[in-house]
Amino acid sequence: MSRVIVVTSGKGGVGKTTLTANLGAALAQLERSVVVVDADFGLRNLDLLLGLENRVVYTAADVINGECRLEQALVKDKRNPKLALLPAAQARHKLAITAEQMRGVIEELANRHDLVVVDCPAGIEQGFRNAISGATEAVVVTNPEVSAARDADRVVGLLEAAQIRPTQLVINRVRPEMILTGEMMSVEDVEEILAIPLLGVVPEDKEVIVSTNKGEPLVLSGQSHLAAVAIQNIARRLTGETVPFLELDTLNSGFLGRLKKFLNQKVI
Amino acid sequence: MVALPTSLPPQITLFADSDGMHLHLPPSLEWVEAWEQVRHRLQTSRPYWTEGTGVILSLANRELDSEHLQSLATILQHHHLLLHTVQTENRSTAVAAAALGYSVAQIPASTTVQTLEDYRPLVLHTTVRSGTEIQHAGTVVLLGDVNPGGGVFAGGNILIWGRLRGIAHAGCQGDTQAVIMALQLSPTQLRIADHVARAPEGAPPHPIPEVAYLKEGAICIVSAQDFQAVVKTLKGRV
Numbered sequence: 001m002s003r004v005i006v007v008t009s010g011k012g013g014v015g016k017t018t019l020t021a022n023l024g025a026a027l028a029q030l031e032r033s034v035v036v037v038d039a040d041f042g043l044r045n046l047d048l049l050l051g052l053e054n055r056v057v058y059t060a061a062d063v064i065n066g067e068c069r070l071e072q073a074l075v076k077d078k079r080n081p082k083l084a085l086l087p088a089a090q091a092r093h094k095l096a097i098t099a100e101q102m103r104g105v106i107e108e109l110a111n112r113h114d115l116v117v118v119d120c121p122a123g124i125e126q127g128f129r130n131a132i133s134g135a136t137e138a139v140v141v142t143n144p145e146v147s148a149a150r151d152a153d154r155v156v157g158l159l160e161a162a163q164i165r166p167t168q169l170v171i172n173r174v175r176p177e178m179i180l181t182g183e184m185m186s187v188e189d190v191e192e193i194l195a196i197p198l199l200g201v202v203p204e205d206k207e208v209i210v211s212t213n214k215g216e217p218l219v220l221s222g223q224s225h226l227a228a229v230a231i232q233n234i235a236r237r238l239t240g241e242t243v244p245f246l247e248l249d250t251l252n253s254g255f256l257g258r259l260k261k262f263l264n265q266k267v268i
Numbered sequence: 269m270v271a272l273p274t275s276l277p278p279q280i281t282l283f284a285d286s287d288g289m290h291l292h293l294p295p296s297l298e299w300v301e302a303w304e305q306v307r308h309r310l311q312t313s314r315p316y317w318t319e320g321t322g323v324i325l326s327l328a329n330r331e332l333d334s335e336h337l338q339s340l341a342t343i344l345q346h347h348h349l350l351l352h353t354v355q356t357e358n359r360s361t362a363v364a365a366a367a368l369g370y371s372v373a374q375i376p377a378s379t380t381v382q383t384l385e386d387y388r389p390l391v392l393h394t395t396v397r398s399g400t401e402i403q404h405a406g407t408v409v410l411l412g413d414v415n416p417g418g419g420v421f422a423g424g425n426i427l428i429w430g431r432l433r434g435i436a437h438a439g440c441q442g443d444t445q446a447v448i449m450a451l452q453l454s455p456t457q458l459r460i461a462d463h464v465a466r467a468p469e470g471a472p473p474h475p476i477p478e479v480a481y482l483k484e485g486a487i488c489i490v491s492a493q494d495f496q497a498v499v500k501t502l503k504g505r506v
Contacts, residue, residue: 146416150398153415157397161307193415193433195395 004106004116005238006039006135006164010151012122014143015172018208019231020119021049023139025217026235028083032114035074037106038088039131040121041097047087050077051215061089064101070108079220084113099126099133106134115238124158132159138167139199144174144185149193156194168199170234175204176248200234202227203248276403276421276440280305282313283388288322289349291340295330306340310347312394319348324373326355334364341368387423396420396434405441416456422446431475435459444482453478453489463487 007020017040024036038046041061047053058073063086070086077083086109089096109116120131132138138159142152152169159167171190178184187201205227211218218228219235226246233243278294280302293302323344332340341351354365355373362372387406396402396410398417407424419435420426425446426438432450437459439446444461452475458465460480465487477492483502490498 150417153398153417157400160311160397161304193413195413 001107001110001136002114002116004110004118004134004136005139006118006120006132006137007139007141008120008128008131008155008159009122009141009148010124010155011142011148014141014148015202015208016122016141017045017049017119018212019139019141019170019172019202020117021046022217022219022228022231023235023238024083024085024117025050025077025080026219026232027115027117027238028077028080029219029232030235030239031082032239033082033084033112034115034117035084035086035109035113037086037109037116037118039102039118039127041088041127041130042090043121044088044090046119047075047085048215049212050083050085050217052077052085052087053215056087059087059089060102060105061097063105064097070105097130099130102130103134110134124155128155128158132162132164135164138164139170140167140194140196141170141172142190142194143172144179144187144190146185149185149190153194156196166197168197169194170200170202171198172202173204174201174248198245199237200230201245201248202230202234203246276405276423279403279405280309281388282306282309284317284321287324289317290324290326291344292326293330295328299332299336303336303339307343310343312392314391314393315347317349320350321348322352323349324353324355325351327358327361329357330361331358332356332361332364334368337361337364337368337370341370389424390422395430398434414450414455425449436480438480439482446482448480449477449492449495451475451477453480458487460487 007016009016020036024034027034036046037060038044047056052075055075058068060073062068063070063073073086075085075087077085106116106118118131118135121127140152140155142148156167169191171187174187175184179186191198203226205225207225208218208227211221218225219231221228230246236243278297280297281292283290325340344351351370353371353373356362356365357374362374365372389407389409390404391409392402393411395412396414396418398415400418402408402420405423408420408422409427410420411429413430414420414428414432414434414436416433421437421440423439423441423443426436426448428450431452432455434455435457436448436455438448439461442461446460448458448460454475455467458467458480460482463482463485478489479492479495480487480489481498
């Protein structure tokens, strides 16, 4: 069976769905056949971000209830032939589906594709348990904020208990200038608390909002936005490549920032 | 003074003696909770047993069906432990265990309750994450951090070879002599016996190992280096 990666966070609004959409697109660009699964039943968004909303006919719930075959529910991305989406049901409630049913669908997908990326709903209730039920590994997304880090810590504990390994960390919406002034938790602060391997750091970028509204993943825009490069690097690391981390602080704040960082290192 | 819970919920016990390993599931503990505890304990104990060490499972009057017995045997085997004997007073548990081929010892409750064993130090290698609580009637030794939102509740002392950022409650059954030690003491809250203290605002720039103890009704903190001097002034109180 191939790899099933669940993208989860505990807290809502940290960028799970955005990361899943972009990661799926980036992995497909690396010539892997990828299915992204929206496990957020009742609050589906992944189809919007991928710009596939108007092509959804059947959903995962229809597959589970035997109303259609799995291939019928899969929406292929025309821009990116290696990428497909399994949409979540919008009308149904999260509790309508059990973890076993979800695992069945995900295993079937895993047999036919290189990678399955599951977008987990916020929270740690039934929807979370369904989303992780078929996963072989996890990516925990968090923001450099106390509340997001706290929830991520809880989720890492739950993933450990469910024996999902490896669990890797993505720190999203990082603002280097705020870290430099000490107004935001640094990457090291978050890493120190969560104590799991760091998979990537994605800077805050207003282009993400633009691309979300357009329904076009940032990594497909053809322009090298910093956030897109960061996500492409995450995709490459997931496929086993060693890619150095972006030097966010020096890229964004120029010479002055570099000087400040240098001084900080010397003083502390 | 805040009223604190002074009794701990029942805990599973896992310990070794000359007969091998003993796993005790207190009958008052719900199966789901007992199972979680067994799993967590095995996952967080660095194996101090040799491969294939035998296990005696004592259940008192708990009723366990063969499916549950089998899942216990499987998880023990996963950690290189071999279940061979089931001690029980419950007739149907004894039948189930015998059917699965384990030796059965049907002994009365008085000899299966290991009250003393409950107070053996508990050594764990893990990060205590948000939402996780470690509860133990004796002393807890933790090799790892306690993150914010996590907690350690011990009847005895708490020794943390790592950072304490969550809650630590030593002497939670009333022992006012219990102490809390950590390589970095920056807790959400410290509790000793029925006393509560918050950590001072703002983390120290260079954390040093510290010890918290109770003196005249207040929780005091001293660097680990100076703790010996404190012990002397307290005249062997700790």
